[in-house]
Amino acid sequence: TQLLEQSPQFLSIQEGENLTVYCNSSSVFSSLQWYRQEPGEGPVLLVTVVTGGEVKKLKRLTFQFGDARKDSSLHITAAQPGDTGLYLCAGANFGNEKLTFGTGTRLTIIP
Amino acid sequence: GAVVSQHPSWVICKSGTSVKIECRSLDFQATTMFWYRQFPKQSLMLMATSNEGSKATYEQGVEKDKFLINHASLTLSTLTVTSAHPEDSSFYICSASLGSVLFFGPGTRLTVL
Numbered sequence: 001t002q003l004l005e006q007s008p009q010f011l012s013i014q015e016g017e018n019l020t021v022y023c024n025s026s027s028v029f030s031s032l033q034w035y036r037q038e039p040g041e042g043p044v045l046l047v048t049v050v051t052g053g054e055v056k057k058l059k060r061l062t063f064q065f066g067d068a069r070k071d072s073s074l075h076i077t078a079a080q081p082g083d084t085g086l087y088l089c090a091g092a093n094f095g096n097e098k099l100t101f102g103t104g105t106r107l108t109i110i111p
Numbered sequence: 112g113a114v115v116s117q118h119p120s121w122v123i124c125k126s127g128t129s130v131k132i133e134c135r136s137l138d139f140q141a142t143t144m145f146w147y148r149q150f151p152k153q154s155l156m157l158m159a160t161s162n163e164g165s166k167a168t169y170e171q172g173v174e175k176d177k178f179l180i181n182h183a184s185l186t187l188s189t190l191t192v193t194s195a196h197p198e199d200s201s202f203y204i205c206s207a208s209l210g211s212v213l214f215f216g217p218g219t220r221l222t223v224l
Contacts, residue, residue: 035215042115042204042215043155088154097143097160097208104154 002027004091004102012108013079021074021105023089030094032065032072037086046074079109113139115207117216124195125224131191132219134205140185141207146178149202149218161188161205195223 004025013019031050035043047056049065056063062075089102114137124130142163147155159180160168167180179191192199204218
């Protein structure tokens with residue numbers, strides 16, 4: 001069974017601060033996705049990383065896929081209240097559409 | 112982007128009754144859909160893979176006779192929670208695949224009294 005552990009589990013910071021969320025596994029994934037979920041809604045895809053060492057930027061969000069494709073990180077610069085939500089990483093393997101979701105990081109940005 | 116809808120968005124039922132939740136891909140066809148459940152403040156747990164025209168594939172520990180899945184068309188999958196009990200109360204989310212991308216529905220909150 002492939003497991004994805006996210007850290008921290010909870011994070012509450014002031015608006016304008018920077019933060020990093022980590023997603024770690026002992027298993028290799030062919031790709032890794034990051035989602036944000038608001039209460040009472042389904043997850044919304046933020047990014048997909050597929051190449052070991054890949055870095056993708058989405059405005060203030062920077063995503064990195066580990067060289068060994070076992071881990072990933074999400075860095076948010078100058079966090080804003082609109083960034084509040086549950087952040088989920090999810091791993092996938094070649095030829096398999098099933099996703100393994102991480103344990104989640106609940107982020108709260110205080111105005 | 113592609114849209115996936117779920118109906119109902121929330122449902123309250125009495126213990127022992129059955130509840131059907133629909134998942135529709137509105138502007139694309141999906142041969143594969145997935146059903147997840149999510150407990151409060153927790154991550155998504157995959158329950159089963161719904162395959163159009165064939166039986167669903169259930170994850171370990173998920174009772175197939177309790178969570179009936181039907182994928183009768185390329186745009187509709189249904190999840191029926193049979194003889195629901197309070198411990199079945201949860202947020203149920205479906206997703207549909209379009210190529211290599213999964214699109215998620217908005218979820219259905221089930222409360223069993």
